[in-house]
Amino acid sequence: MTKKTVLITGGARGIGRGIAESFLQADYNVMIADLDSGGPWRYQLSNETELADTSSELASLGTIHYVPVDVTQDDSCKACVKATIEAFGGLDVLVNNAGIVDSGVIDEFTEDRWDRIFEVNVKGIFLMTRAAVSELRRSSDAAIVNTASIAGKRGAPRMAAYCGSKFAVVGITQSFALELASDGIRVNAICPGMVGTAMWHDHLMSNTGNNEFESRMSQIIPLGRSQTVQDMGEAALYLANARNVSGVALNIAGGYEMH
Numbered sequence: 001m002t003k004k005t006v007l008i009t010g011g012a013r014g015i016g017r018g019i020a021e022s023f024l025q026a027d028y029n030v031m032i033a034d035l036d037s038g039g040p041w042r043y044q045l046s047n048e049t050e051l052a053d054t055s056s057e058l059a060s061l062g063t064i065h066y067v068p069v070d071v072t073q074d075d076s077c078k079a080c081v082k083a084t085i086e087a088f089g090g091l092d093v094l095v096n097n098a099g100i101v102d103s104g105v106i107d108e109f110t111e112d113r114w115d116r117i118f119e120v121n122v123k124g125i126f127l128m129t130r131a132a133v134s135e136l137r138r139s140s141d142a143a144i145v146n147t148a149s150i151a152g153k154r155g156a157p158r159m160a161a162y163c164g165s166k167f168a169v170v171g172i173t174q175s176f177a178l179e180l181a182s183d184g185i186r187v188n189a190i191c192p193g194m195v196g197t198a199m200w201h202d203h204l205m206s207n208t209g210n211n212e213f214e215s216r217m218s219q220i221i222p223l224g225r226s227q228t229v230q231d232m233g234e235a236a237l238y239l240a241n242a243r244n245v246s247g248v249a250l251n252i253a254g255g256y257e258m259h
C-alpha cells in the first residue's frame with residue numbers, strides 16, 4: 001500500500017503540531033502549513049521560522065515537509081496544495097486547523113477584528129477546501145477534518161465573533177459532508193475543549209501561568225484535566241480513518257460539552 005498524505009493548516013504549533021505528530025506516528029506523509037510571518041493580531045501568530053523548526057523537530061518521526069500559507073488568500077491556498085502534490089504526489093486528508101481567537105464586549109469590538117475572525121476561521125476553510133477538493137477526489141480514501149470548537153456548540157459572553165465563527169465551521173462541515181459524500185470524501189470536525197496553547201496563554205488568560213490554567217480547568221472539566229494537543233491528534237486521526245463516519249462534530253472536552 002502507498003503511504004497516505006495529510007496537509008495540516010496551522011501546523012507550526014499548538015493543536016496543529018499535535019495533529020502532525022499523530023499522523024506521522026501513523027506513517028502518513030505530512031505537510032504542515034502556516035503563516036510566513038506572525039502578522040498583526042491580538043497575540044503573536046506563528047511564522048516561517050517556527051514552521052521550519054517544527055518540521056525539523058518532527059522529522060525523526062517520519063516524512064514531513066512544510067509550506068507557508070495564508071488561508072485567507074486564494075492564491076496562497078492553491079500554492080499550498082500544489083506544493084503538497086509536488087512533494088508527495090497526491091493528497092488524501094486535509095486538516096483545516098488554522099484559526100484565531102478574540103474576545104471582548106460588543107460595544108468595543110471593532111469591525112476589523114470581527115471580519116478577521118471570520119476571514120481566517122470560516123473563509124479560510126472554504127478557500128483551502130476548494131483548492132484541495134479536486135486532488136482529494138483522486139484519492140481512494142479521502143477525508144477532511146475541520147477544527148471547530150466547543151465554542152461552536154454553545155455561546156459565551158464576550159465571545160460572539162469566535163463562537164459565531166465556530167458554529168459556522170460545524171455548519172460548513174455538515175454541508176460539505178453531504179455535498180462530497182458521493183465523491184467518497186468524508187468530512188468531520190473536532191471540537192477541542194480547553195487546550196493550553198497560545199490562544200489561552202497569550203490572550204484568553206494572558207496574565208496567568210500554566211499552573212493556574214490547569215488548576216482552573218481541572219475544577220470545571222468533569223474528567224479533571226485540560227485537553228492536550230495529543231488528545232486532538234488522536235481524534236483527528238480517528239476521524240480521518242473512520243470509514244463510515246461523516247458530518248460529525250466530535251467534542252474532545254473531558255465531558256465539559258456533550259451537545
Ligand code: NAD
Binds near residue numbers: 016098
Ligand atoms: P495556535 O494559535 O497555537 O494555533 C493556530 C495556528 O493557526 C497558528 O500557528 C497560527 O499562525 C495559524 N494561523 C492563524 N492565522 C492563519 C492564517 N491566516 N493562515 C494560516 N495559518 C494561520 O492555537 P491552537 O489552540 O493550536 O488553535 C488551533 C485550532 O484549534 C484553531 O482553529 C482554534 O480555533 C481551535 N481551538 C483551540 C482551542 C484551545 O483550547 N486552544 C479550543 C477549541 C478550538
